[in-house]
Amino acid sequence: MIDKKFIGYEVPPTLWDVEKGRIRFFAEVIGATDAIHLDATAAKAAGYRNVVAPPTFIFGAESDSGVLMKLLDTLKIDLRKVLHGEQRFDYHAPVCAGDTLRFQTRVADIYDKKGGALEFVVNDTKVTNQLGEHVADLHSVIVVRHA
């Protein structure tokens, strides 16, 4: 069982640089062809400071920055048992190439179902940028299968 003392635990904040090539790569893999993801001139014409990340890009950025793995390690969760249960994004400002994002993740809840066969970890992440803007809030539910 995951120790419930971690409810309220805050992962040390992480910084992550948003690279233009990475946004392009992500857009290409998912087949997003809108020029605002690919071409700085088109993005600027649309009112962005640089190419803009597709809506779910920041989730991967959070994984890539090491937040999730650090958290699983701290909570002693076996990666092989992990499934993604839910994911929500609340958007407040765009994420553009050249930005430096700051992820601040807090364990909002830990609970179990089916007599402990399934455990759930609820994480809330506040994302801000180098301009001090509150960019987004991420809400994730991780499922740990013991069956």
Place this chain on the structure above:
Amino acid sequence: MNVQVKIIDIGDDMPVLELPPISRTTLALFAGASGDHNPIHIDIDFAHGAGMKDVFAHGMLSMAYLGRALTEWVPQRQILSYGVRFAALTHLGDRVRCSGKVVEKLEHAGRPCVRVQISATKATGEITLAGEALVALN
């Protein structure tokens, strides 16, 4: 091309987006592009060790496809909130189909908005992701 959002009304459908079958290549590329390096999606040995028959798709890949369906319908800056529940695994060879329907008109922080029920399904009709997006009309 983005449609004029102001004409969106309750009962309107988001244009359906149908994707090619999930391949190992797509999963490998998505792992690299997204930063989600969980080996269960790219390493069959790890998947076996976790009791799975094979690797399976990142839930976030389908969520990214659904996000693409949304942004091909409305300008991205009008998407205020977007969330899903992962209901079933998406396997190699599955064809992801993204769809959505406007179910409510409302005001959010003084802006006129619509709530859109969205889902990803397999060719069999099985729902893999279900959720909703809050989309501003201006």
